[in-house]
Amino acid sequence: MARGSSLAVSISGSHKPSQALSASLENPEDPRNLILRAFVPHIAVQVSADTDEVSRQKGFQGGFRELLRPFGELVQGKVTVRDSIGASRSWEDFAVRFVGLGEGLGDPVAALREVTHADGKRSNGSAGDGGKPRSSGAGALRTGGQLGQVEALVEQHLNYSEMMSNHLAASDTDDGSQTTAGSPFYQLYLRRLLSGLPLSPHETFAHPVMCIIAISSRNASPIETLRHLYEESSRGEKRLPVWVSGEYLRYYVLVHDEEHDDIAKSTALFEAMKRHFGLHCHLLRLRSSRCVPSDDDSMRVPKCEWISAAEELAEMQKQGRIGQPSGVDALTEAADDSDELEDPTPYLVESDVTAIRTFVRQMVTQSVVPFMERCVMTWNEQVASRRRGISGRFMSLSKRWTSFGGTSRSSSASGPGGSNGPNSSFDAEQGFYRHESPEATMRKLADYAFMMRDWKLAQETYEMLRADFGGDKAWWHQAGANEMAAISTLLVGQPMAAKTRAETIEQMLDTASYSYLTRCSAPYNALRCLALAVELLRLRGGSAADDAARWGARILELKMVGRAGDALFTDRVAACYAVRKGVGSGEWGARRRKSSLWNMLAADAWLRQGKYSQAERALDAACREHGGLAQAEGRLPFRAMQAFLDELRHALQAGRPSATADEADEAATLVEEQSEKLGERSHRKSLIGAVGAAPFGGLDNGPLSPARMGQEESGAGKDDDFQ
Numbered sequence: 001m002a003r004g005s006s007l008a009v010s011i012s013g014s015h016k017p018s019q020a021l022s023a024s025l026e027n028p029e030d031p032r033n034l035i036l037r038a039f040v041p042h043i044a045v046q047v048s049a050d051t052d053e054v055s056r057q058k059g060f061q062g063g064f065r066e067l068l069r070p071f072g073e074l075v076q077g078k079v080t081v082r083d084s085i086g087a088s089r090s091w092e093d094f095a096v097r098f099v100g101l102g103e104g105l106g107d108p109v110a111a112l113r114e115v116t117h118a119d120g121k122r123s124n125g126s127a128g129d130g131g132k133p134r135s136s137g138a139g140a141l142r143t144g145g146q147l148g149q150v151e152a153l154v155e156q157h158l159n160y161s162e163m164m165s166n167h168l169a170a171s172d173t174d175d176g177s178q179t180t181a182g183s184p185f186y187q188l189y190l191r192r193l194l195s196g197l198p199l200s201p202h203e204t205f206a207h208p209v210m211c212i213i214a215i216s217s218r219n220a221s222p223i224e225t226l227r228h229l230y231e232e233s234s235r236g237e238k239r240l241p242v243w244v245s246g247e248y249l250r251y252y253v254l255v256h257d258e259e260h261d262d263i264a265k266s267t268a269l270f271e272a273m274k275r276h277f278g279l280h281c282h283l284l285r286l287r288s289s290r291c292v293p294s295d296d297d298s299m300r301v302p303k304c305e306w307i308s309a310a311e312e313l314a315e316m317q318k319q320g321r322i323g324q325p326s327g328v329d330a331l332t333e334a335a336d337d338s339d340e341l342e343d344p345t346p347y348l349v350e351s352d353v354t355a356i357r358t359f360v361r362q363m364v365t366q367s368v369v370p371f372m373e374r375c376v377m378t379w380n381e382q383v384a385s386r387r388r389g390i391s392g393r394f395m396s397l398s399k400r401w402t403s404f405g406g407t408s409r410s411s412s413a414s415g416p417g418g419s420n421g422p423n424s425s426f427d428a429e430q431g432f433y434r435h436e437s438p439e440a441t442m443r444k445l446a447d448y449a450f451m452m453r454d455w456k457l458a459q460e461t462y463e464m465l466r467a468d469f470g471g472d473k474a475w476w477h478q479a480g481a482n483e484m485a486a487i488s489t490l491l492v493g494q495p496m497a498a499k500t501r502a503e504t505i506e507q508m509l510d511t512a513s514y515s516y517l518t519r520c521s522a523p524y525n526a527l528r529c530l531a532l533a534v535e536l537l538r539l540r541g542g543s544a545a546d547d548a549a550r551w552g553a554r555i556l557e558l559k560m561v562g563r564a565g566d567a568l569f570t571d572r573v574a575a576c577y578a579v580r581k582g583v584g585s586g587e588w589g590a591r592r593r594k595s596s597l598w599n600m601l602a603a604d605a606w607l608r609q610g611k612y613s614q615a616e617r618a619l620d621a622a623c624r625e626h627g628g629l630a631q632a633e634g635r636l637p638f639r640a641m642q643a644f645l646d647e648l649r650h651a652l653q654a655g656r657p658s659a660t661a662d663e664a665d666e667a668a669t670l671v672e673e674q675s676e677k678l679g680e681r682s683h684r685k686s687l688i689g690a691v692g693a694a695p696f697g698g699l700d701n702g703p704l705s706p707a708r709m710g711q712e713e714s715g716a717g718k719d720d721d722f723q
Contacts, residue, residue, distance in 0.1 A: 031535030038194035044101040044208040046233050051216045059290050059346035070302040072096040075364050076357045083454040101238045104143050104199030104206050141311045144196025145524045149309035151562040165613035186568045196308030201243040201432035202480040204447045214253035217261040245435035249371045252281045257288045286352050297350040379445040426472040459488035479515035482508040483529040490536035498543045527560045538576045549576035567605035574598035596625035612656050
């Protein structure tokens with residue numbers, strides 16, 4: 001983890017739906033903003049060897065793509081986008097993602113093993129790769145979709161935070177206000193979950209919208225090289241799979257070396273490029289020399305925020321921040337070596353930064369956005385509009401039943417090419433629709449509308465696709481359509497009654513999660529679906545916050561996450577209940593006790609992992625939530641709950657590495673004295689369990705969900721008004 005990194009977050013949860021959704025746009029770390037910045041247009045980069053060589057001379061070993069990558073995460077200035085009805089809206093946080101052509105198809109786990117093995121060889125005295133371009137494994141590292149890598153990364157950050165928390169003053173620690181907003185580790189978990197979207201046939205978010213074809217002024221035969229790069233991306237080695245459309249926009253770039261080449265020759269070549277390839281061209285003027293921090297006009301390149309977990313783990317491995325000894329020795333060693341470590345972030349001169357930002361803005365505003373707007377308008381008029389009328393519904397019914405006289409046996413029989421029927425475009429053997437099929441075109445229309453933030457059109461299109469994919473038994477595609485239909489509906493921001501939510505959102509999420517887990521064995525997609533739904537429902541407040549907590553508990557019950565994720569989502573369920581505010585002076589309808597209980601369960605989960613600073617924050621949040629319920633001397637009216645809280649405090653104080661023996665004995669005596677006041681029993685059974693066992697080993701290890709809580713309360717025969 002980078003030293004001193006901060007992931008400050010502030011999520012509003014106490015407003016009405018429309019106010020909360022609009023207020024969330026002002027916070028870059030808000031979950032709604034994370035969604036907007038995660039599902040953005042992807043731009044592939046295909047360049048000549050001389051162009052990559054210029055970038056490597058400037059300190060970017062990944063080539064031209066690595067040079068452009070940080071500047072795409074936030075396009076400079078406002079970007080105006082028109083929706084399907086012609087209304088325009090300007091966005092200040094519009095972004096694009098620069099990727100290598102064909103990235104997203106590799107295995108990041110295997111690529112991380114290759115990087116670790118290569119680092120081991122270099123540490124034994126190997127000469128390395130001699131400055132050659134990165135292998136194809138680097139592209140696989142930038143591919144996300146691996147929950148194990150996300151868990152491992154968050155675990156590394158938690159370990160470092162735990163190590164540092166023992167050496168910080170009390171004034172430097174958080175005040176606990178992050179409980180409702182979401183901890184920085186939860187925000188990191190969400191960001192890495194949404195980073196590096198893999199190429200998939202069931203969704204087109206990672207499919208390229210545009211491909212940059214670039215050469216430098218050093219190239220001896222520039223026009224022939226550009227044509228060769230085009231052919232290679234269309235029909236050569238870099239050709240994408242058949243389920244990816246090859247009709248994306250090509251954008252031609254000439255990189256001019258300001259220090260070694262003649263600008264007059266580059267200008268003449270650029271004019272020839274525009275005559276051959278059209279107006280989608282740009283002349284990028286850069287210096288080829290490497291910039292150092294001591295230069296007068298040097299500027300640090302912005303840090304990439306949207307990197308996959310595997311890529312960040314590989315970077316940590318390269319810098320030697322994985323596998324270090326824990327404790328004070330590690331902290332002392334890190335402090336001693338901090339002066340010897342070089343900052344890996346490269347620098348650029350101010351003129352280069354300005355030129356790249358101008359290039360990215362012109363490309364997005366003059367080419368990417370207009371191209372996507374034309375595609376949305378064309379597909380909406382030629383494909384989607386035909387499905388909305390009576391004739392479109394009739395065609396859908398005829399496709400589903402094959403013919404009026406057909407039987408169920410004939411309609412489900414496999415047709416030519418392995419499809420589900422003679423009228424189906426789905427290839428059941430390969431598991432995808434070809435890119436020219438109407439279903440694939442409509443899915444692309446919905447995804448384009450979503451990336452252009454026209455959620456109403458996206459929601460309507462996803463709704464139509466749900467039925468089509470279900471009729472073709474394309475379960476992966478059906479799950480994806482249900483997932484994005486639910487998310488689009490929640491992003492629209494219109495008020496929704498609880499009954500309407502149960503009939504629409506609940507059904508979509510249940511269908512998507514079931515298909516992802518049972519039929520497709522895709523836990524990453526299932527977790528992404530439910531995690532985003534939890535955040536969007538929580539932002540609405542009211543009864544929707546209860547639904548958010550229930551889906552958060554579903555994530556825990558289905559065991560989609562590891563140890564770190566289990567504690568983070570348990571904490572998140574507590575935050576969902578905390579959003580529910582009561583009415584009147586008595587705060588009727590609030591969920592204080594549920595929020596307090598889930599915070600205590602989160603503290604229990606953190607204690608089991610030895611994360612005492614996180615457990616302390618969860619316990620502080622629990623105490624704040626039940627502060628209004630406490631009786632005299634700060635005691636809760638629920639004996640078992642108070643006993644559980646006392647046991648957690650004792651385990652926290654006794655288990656801290658910095659806790660002395662006197663402090664542990666004092667905590668044990670205090671807990672014993674308080675426990676005797678809870679009842680007349682002289683010997684109460686401890687909740688922690690036997691000496692030497694894990695904290696709270698006698699408790700059930702499974703997550704405590706609202707459904708199970710209801711079963712226990714109904715069997716107790718006594719109503720204690722637990723909300």
